[in-house]
Amino acid sequence: MTETRLYLAQRLCAAVMAPLVLIHLGVMIYAIQGGLDAAEILTRTRGSLFWGANYGLFVIAVSVHAAIGLRTVLREWMSLRGTALTLVCWLFFAGLLAAGLRAVAAVVVMS
Amino acid sequence: MSTSSSAAAAPITVRVWRGVTDAGEFQEFQVPQQPSQTILDVVTWIQRHADASLSYRFACRVGMCGSCAMMVNGIPRWTCRTHVNKVMQDNRLTIEPLRNLPLIKDLACDMTIFFEKWKQAEGHFQGAATRNDSVSRLSPNSPQRRVANAATECINCAICYASCDVVSWNPEYLGPAALNRAWSLQNDERDTATEKRLRVVASDAGCHQCHSQQGCATYCPNELNPTASIAGLKRQVTSAWMRGQLRKDND
Numbered sequence: 001m002t003e004t005r006l007y008l009a010q011r012l013c014a015a016v017m018a019p020l021v022l023i024h025l026g027v028m029i030y031a032i033q034g035g036l037d038a039a040e041i042l043t044r045t046r047g048s049l050f051w052g053a054n055y056g057l058f059v060i061a062v063s064v065h066a067a068i069g070l071r072t073v074l075r076e077w078m079s080l081r082g083t084a085l086t087l088v089c090w091l092f093f094a095g096l097l098a099a100g101l102r103a104v105a106a107v108v109v110m111s
Numbered sequence: 112m113s114t115s116s117s118a119a120a121a122p123i124t125v126r127v128w129r130g131v132t133d134a135g136e137f138q139e140f141q142v143p144q145q146p147s148q149t150i151l152d153v154v155t156w157i158q159r160h161a162d163a164s165l166s167y168r169f170a171c172r173v174g175m176c177g178s179c180a181m182m183v184n185g186i187p188r189w190t191c192r193t194h195v196n197k198v199m200q201d202n203r204l205t206i207e208p209l210r211n212l213p214l215i216k217d218l219a220c221d222m223t224i225f226f227e228k229w230k231q232a233e234g235h236f237q238g239a240a241t242r243n244d245s246v247s248r249l250s251p252n253s254p255q256r257r258v259a260n261a262a263t264e265c266i267n268c269a270i271c272y273a274s275c276d277v278v279s280w281n282p283e284y285l286g287p288a289a290l291n292r293a294w295s296l297q298n299d300e301r302d303t304a305t306e307k308r309l310r311v312v313a314s315d316a317g318c319h320q321c322h323s324q325q326g327c328a329t330y331c332p333n334e335l336n337p338t339a340s341i342a343g344l345k346r347q348v349t350s351a352w353m354r355g356q357l358r359k360d361n362d
Contacts (some may be wrong), residue, residue, distance in 0.1 A: 001357065011349075075281070
């Protein structure tokens, strides 16, 4: 049943990511109308619970989704199995999550 | 064999795999062209006129038994219904045994694992009626029956199995034919083993391995769509999982 669980988790993440990607793209197009300015972006994101939750959730969903996808690639193309496969995927998940949340914190948390 | 109309056509250069997987090589033959000639005709000509030791498998010669499938120029095909002039490239043909199956000799594969997986997927009908019951009345137009019918015309040729990359990467994967059969039975309203079958289908060798690449649907000689059947199984598994059906005592 591992595959069933992972399949459902990956689809759930995809469903979470779909609207978040649309929000991201929409705001990106809106935000660059007056030129690409880091200060302007930070004014909008710093201290914002909404953007923190939005990108925080996105990072979690991406980390789960990508780690499950990578697991399939490693198993099928590199014949990785068992504990080694699980370990590599957990590490990849943790790395993505840490890097992503650090980036979210950098634009949301007030310095 | 008639030679009147073949006199003008150049002979076909046919490369045929000889031997077994670890010890074999291609052997080249020159085969006369004939009108309406099939790949199976070519292989049969070689065995009868060039090398009687060539091993291959066939039975009905009319596309019903599913025993003559081979790789032709790299693509899995039913050889008895494949015309030479449709697939020949520069007067050359390369004929190999089916991919993803162990080889016995030359062009004859060992189909055991293919049928074992069929059984593993609970691919046989399991009903509750006895010979004393009257014949079930099924409406051919009911939505469920239409879905079951769409997947029933499989002739077990293993072309889908040979075309599936997931099978080549993961030998435990049940494969498109077994899962297509399971889907057909899942939609047979007389069948009583749907939950048992769904547990196998949802296992780690089951439907979730499929990447919907659709090699099976592309090459199925009967134009079935095992990818769609597997997608149906994924929906059924998801639905059963949501209802908590598959979670108990099966981890």
